[in-house]
Amino acid sequence: AKDMKREVDLGHDPMGERQAQREAPTVQEMWERYSREHLPKKAERSQADERMMWEKIILPRFGKMKVAQITHDDVDALHRDITEIRGTPVRANRTVEVLRKAFNLAIRWKWRDDNPASGVRRNQEEKRNRYLNRTEIAALAQALNDHSQPTSANAIKLLMLTGARRGEVLGATWEMFDLENGVWTKPSAHTKQRKLHRVPLSGPAVQLLVEMKAAAMAKAEAEGTSPSPYVFPGPTGKPLTEIKRTWVSVCRRAGLGAEVPVLDAKGKPVLDRKGEPKTEFKPNVRIHDIRHSFASILVSAGASLPLIGQMLGHTQVQTTQRYAHLFDDPLRKAAETVGAFVLQTPAEQIINNENAEADNARS
Known part of the structure; x- marks a missing residue:
């Protein structure tokens, strides 16, 4: 009571300050507002990736803490743990980037005055470009032909035939394609560079799309429904957002990768019911490497860097320079x-x- 009287005598409002502290927003509430106001502006794949970071990494650590309580050391420690315990240095960097954006918004919302994610030392990232050789491309194509899920397998085929970005292919609609003239016109809202991108299609790409469209029309007629406007519709009617499972499956069949131990959050091997270490197949090539391989094939065919940049939809010369x-x-x-x-x-x-x-x- 004496302490409270002293605070009042000094012109403070201890009861009001305690009430404000109790009502101060938590990191959970920051995420909820972030997910409503900022996340929808991003591509669907980016939304899913960020949502996973929040739900699996950020909220378990900071969710119940007040936004104003988070310190630079807290964020730095999280970055270090993701790097060392999870063994994912790039994921650690992405997590800090997401937090930095969220706290910038919190500053705008008057929830705190500074950004605790600023100045966190990032892990060095090595840009690596993996190029599939002819044998690997042939093995991958055969694995895709044999795959039981034609929709996701065909999406990967179109990636291989066009060098397009994953989001461009998965979100494609039939109205973007002029199959008679072999042209794919990607609207500005559909491309990373936010500019309309007109791409000529090869004969095999047109053939794949023609066959897919015929199959989609026949399926819709048999079911008495309207055909989907999306080239690669998912089970709910919306476009596919993820093809990772299919990618892992076809890479295993094509021999592009190896079995690796499954590790827990502390980096220790996960055991099965028999006490044996669990393993999972890890591809040695990423889906995005298809795009790099497409560029390498163009080079071998005599294409110039400016032409390759036009095919891939680059707006910056230095992007193609790689x-x-x-x-x-x-x-x-x-x-x-x-x-x-x-x-x-x-x-x-x-x-x-x-x-x-x-x-x-x-x-």
Whole structure:
């Protein structure tokens, strides 16, 4: 009572401050507002990914804490635990990025004055591009042909045939395709660069889509329903949002990966009922690597970097520049041709010139 009187004498309102503290928003409430106001602005796949981060990582750790109580050390410790215990340094970085955005919004909402996620030292990320070779592409294509789920398998086929982004393929509607002229027009709202992107389709891509559309029409007629506007509809009628299970399955069948131990949150092996360590198949290639492989095939076919950028929908030259090293082999072959000519003896040059003149005369 004396302490409270002293606070009042100093001009403070201890009862009001305690009431405000009790009513202060929690991280759970921050997530609820974030999910209502900010999350819907993102692509469906990004929404699902962030939702998983909140539900599996952030809320179990901070959910009951007040937004104003979270410190820089709290966020830094979470980042460190995800990195070291879960063994996922990139996921640790993404989690901090999500928290940083959420706390920026909390500042705008007047829930706190600073951002505890700012200044957290991120893990270094190595950009890795994996390119499928011809044998791997053939094995993957065969595995897709044999797969029991044609919708998700066909989605991966279209990724391979177009080099498009996963979200562009899964969210595609039939009205985007001019199958008669072999053109896919992606509206600006459908692309990462938020610009309309018109892409010519190859013969095999058109054939795949024609067969899929015919099958969809026949199915709808047999069921007495209207065909879905989506090229890859899910069970609920909305577009597919995830094809990871199919990807793992076809990679296993194609031999693109290996069995690895299943680890718990503390990094320890998970055991089955017999006490044996559980394993799971982990592909050694990502779905996004299909896009990189598409670019590498274009390079081998003689396409230029600007053309590759147009095909992939890049708006920044430096984005396409990552494929510049793929030109080393064709450039080296060209250089070898010049080198071989320069180092010829005069007699060899005369003979080659005479042969070239004879070829020109015959043509």
